[in-house]
Amino acid sequence: MAENEVTKLPEIGVMDAYSPPQIASRIDHVALVKARLSLSQTFMLSILAGAYLGLGAQFSTFVISDSTLHIGLTSLIEGVVYSLGFILAVVGGAEVFTGNCLIIMGYVSKRITTRELLNNWILTYTGNFIGSLTMVYWIYQSHQWEFSHHMVGAKALLIAHKKVNMPFMDAFARGVLCNALICLAVWLCFSGRSVTDKIISIIFPIGGFVASGFEQCVSNMYFIPIGIVLRKNEGIIVASEKMAGKPLDISQLTWKGFFINNLIPVTLGNIVGGVILVGIIFWFVYLRGNVQNTFHKNNGHDIVQKKR
Numbered sequence: 001m002a003e004n005e006v007t008k009l010p011e012i013g014v015m016d017a018y019s020p021p022q023i024a025s026r027i028d029h030v031a032l033v034k035a036r037l038s039l040s041q042t043f044m045l046s047i048l049a050g051a052y053l054g055l056g057a058q059f060s061t062f063v064i065s066d067s068t069l070h071i072g073l074t075s076l077i078e079g080v081v082y083s084l085g086f087i088l089a090v091v092g093g094a095e096v097f098t099g100n101c102l103i104i105m106g107y108v109s110k111r112i113t114t115r116e117l118l119n120n121w122i123l124t125y126t127g128n129f130i131g132s133l134t135m136v137y138w139i140y141q142s143h144q145w146e147f148s149h150h151m152v153g154a155k156a157l158l159i160a161h162k163k164v165n166m167p168f169m170d171a172f173a174r175g176v177l178c179n180a181l182i183c184l185a186v187w188l189c190f191s192g193r194s195v196t197d198k199i200i201s202i203i204f205p206i207g208g209f210v211a212s213g214f215e216q217c218v219s220n221m222y223f224i225p226i227g228i229v230l231r232k233n234e235g236i237i238v239a240s241e242k243m244a245g246k247p248l249d250i251s252q253l254t255w256k257g258f259f260i261n262n263l264i265p266v267t268l269g270n271i272v273g274g275v276i277l278v279g280i281i282f283w284f285v286y287l288r289g290n291v292q293n294t295f296h297k298n299n300g301h302d303i304v305q306k307k308r
Contacts, residue, residue, distance in 0.1 A: 017191040024105065024286035026190045031106025034095070035116035039123060042095055046124040049094035050131020054222040056085020058139050058156075060210070061223075065155040066148055072211075079207030085219070086182075086206045087199055090189055097124040098179050098216055099186045101274025105283045125217075125267075132221035140229050145236065153230050154239035160227020161240075161250055163220060164257040168265045171215055175269020176277065178214035181205045182270075183278035217267040224258045 018026065034042075060082040067074040089096050100120060106112045139145070145153030166174075188201035209216065230236045231253050241248050252261060 017193070017197070020191075020282075021286050023187060023190045024282055027102055027187070027282075028105050028109050028111060028287055030190075031103035031109075032111045034100065034103055035106065035112040035120055037120075039119070042120060042123045043127045045093065045095040046097070046127020047131040047134070048092070049089045049096045049124070050128035050133075050218060050221060051135045052088035052092070052094055052131075053085035053096065053128070053218050054132045054135025054139075055088065056082045057219050057222040058135065058144070058226075059084055061156050061159065062144065062147070062152050065152045075211035075213070076207065079210035080203060082210045082219075083203045083206045086185065086202050090186070090202060091195055091198055095120075095124045095127065096182075096218060097121060097128050098182045098218055098270050098274060100124050101179060101271060102183050102186055102279050104275045104279040105287065108280065108283050109287055128218045129221050132218065133225060135222055136225045136229060139226060145226075145230055145233075150233075150235045150239040151243065153233065153236040154243045156223070157227045157230050157236055157240045157250075157253075158244060160224045161248060161253055163215070163224055164227075164252045164254075164261045166215075166262065168261075171262055171265035172269040174213065174215040175217070175266040176273035177212070177269075178209045178216045178266075179270035179273035180277040181209040181214065182216065183274040187278065187282070215262070215266040215269070217263055217270050220258075220262055220266060224253075224262060227253055228255060228258065 037045075060078045063081045064074050064078045067077070069077075086096070088094070090099070103112065103117065103120060107114070107117045145156060163171075182205065185202050185205035188205065189198045192198050192201055231250050237248070237250075251257075
């Protein structure tokens with residue numbers, strides 16, 4: 001057998017997950033693909049992603065609105081249910097800003113330019129915001145928040161209230177931890193060969209960040225605005241105070257409180273967590289220096305060839 005000849009196996013036998021070096025190379029390649037999407041494609045896919053994560057957010061709010069379980073079990077259920085949004089986005093091919101922090105790997109490999117990187121991040125962030133607000137509008141119009149004697153709306157308001165009253169460093173640190181888990185979920189997705197692989201890869205990291213109380217800027221683009229919209233409804237306030245067991249000071253539940261108290265520190269934390277704790281570290285381990293990863297198709301197999 002020639003030195004460089006690769007034993008051919010039938011495609012039906014491909015069952016193993018991609019190895020970490022292969023995952024890194026796949027993400028490096030996908031970074032280029034994402035960066036070269038047209039502005040309109042990136043923007044529209046980002047709007048869809050914001051709407052998808054909004055669907056997951058409202059679903060989790062509804063499911064736990066009347067939970068009497070232990071806080072740990074309630075949070076676990078909330079996290080698993082919230083994963084719906086990321087499953088729709090990842091499997092459906094939408095563009096989520098936090099996950100796209102991983103394209104930093106393509107940037108440091110010099111496959112994409114600074115302009116392409118920033119264009120992607122700005123467009124996905126803006127599109128996610130528009131998609132999230134679109135979902136806020138439709139959920140409000142559906143009057144779903146009136147279900148169960150306003151308990152669903154009360155839970156939504158309490159979630160938003162808690163988020164805008166968080167100290168800056170708490171929000172920042174939770175943002176760091178959150179996007180580390182999100183980008184690890186994306187990393188694991190690139191190890192899979194099927195939709196089932198991807199779904200399983202998503203559920204535990206995403207469910208983990210939600211259950212742990214970590215903060216994601218895109219999900220908060222739904223959670224906090226829906227609370228702001230509902231804050232003037234008397235029935236929601238009464239139900240919220242009954243649920244909380246005390247009077248509520250919702251003075252910070254405003255658009256200013258949303259941006260200053262939560263969105264800014266959480267976004268900064270998300271960037272640090274995704275870019276540095278995951279993207280840069282994996283690039284340093286698998287792609288740094290003169291190592292170039294080239295994929296060759298061989299009956300369904302991706303074979304990494306390293307050149308120095």
